[in-house]
Amino acid sequence: MSFERIGPQVERGWALEGVDGAGRPVRLVFGETELSQAYLGLAIGRHPALCDRVIDDPGVSRRHLRLGLAEGGLFAEDLNSLNGTLLDGEELPPFQPVPLGPDQVLTLGEVVLTVTRLSDEAR
Numbered sequence: 001m002s003f004e005r006i007g008p009q010v011e012r013g014w015a016l017e018g019v020d021g022a023g024r025p026v027r028l029v030f031g032e033t034e035l036s037q038a039y040l041g042l043a044i045g046r047h048p049a050l051c052d053r054v055i056d057d058p059g060v061s062r063r064h065l066r067l068g069l070a071e072g073g074l075f076a077e078d079l080n081s082l083n084g085t086l087l088d089g090e091e092l093p094p095f096q097p098v099p100l101g102p103d104q105v106l107t108l109g110e111v112v113l114t115v116t117r118l119s120d121e122a123r
Contacts, residue, residue, distance in 0.1 A: 011031040011032060011033060011118070012031070012032045012117075012118060012119060013029060013030050013031040013032045013034070013035065013118045014029075014030045014035070014067070014074055014115060014116065014117060014118060015027060015028065015029045015030070015115075015116040015118055016028040016030075016044075016067075016106065016113040016114070016115060016116075017113060017114055017116060018105075018111065018112045018113035018114055019111070019112060020055060020056075020057040020110065020111045021057050021058070021059050021109065021110030021111060022057070026055055026111060026113060028044065028053045028055075028113070029118070030042060030053075030067060031118075032069075035067070035068060035069045035074075036069055038052070038068060040066065040068065041066040041067055041068025041069075041075070041077065042066065042067050042068065043063050043064075043065070043066050043079070044060075044064055044065045044066070044067065044108070045060060045061055045062050045063040045064040045065070045079075045081075046058075046060045046061060046062050046064070047062035047063065050062055050063050051063060051064075055108065055111055057108075057109060057110065057111050058109075059083050059108070059109020059110045059111065060081075060083075060108050060109050060111055061079070061081035061082050061083065061109075063079045063081075064078070064079060064081040064085065064108050064109075065077065065078055065079060065081065065085050065106070065108060066079055066097075067100070068097070070097060073099055073100075073101070074099070074100045074101065074115075075097040075098060075099055075100055076092065076097070076098055076100045076106060077092070077095060077096065077097040077098070078092040078093070078094050078095070078096075079094070079095070080094040080095065081094075081108070081109075083108070083109040084109075085106060085107065085108055086105075086106070086107040087100070087104060087105070087106055087107075088104055088105055089105075089107075100115055101115065102115055102116060102117045103115065103116075
């Protein structure tokens, strides 16, 4: 029996896609396995030693935002960032996880990112 590999398998998960303050594309991908194994979530920010995903933009704090899974859903939590985090135009209060879903827009300083659900059917 032979098996043909159609393409790379893509794990279910989430992507944040958009542009930074200079108009450069930004794409951050988070797999379900990685998110489920990160007890407190995954940090996003400007400092590589302090974060799991890095956005090199001066309006993004060294540790700006945390993404994680809780009660079966994705959440976002501002980490008391200097320029704040907006979710669909509303400011997130620091250290208070907020549910996050597909097509919502996160703004970190001048970085604008749309939340996308990755499916296991994408190849």
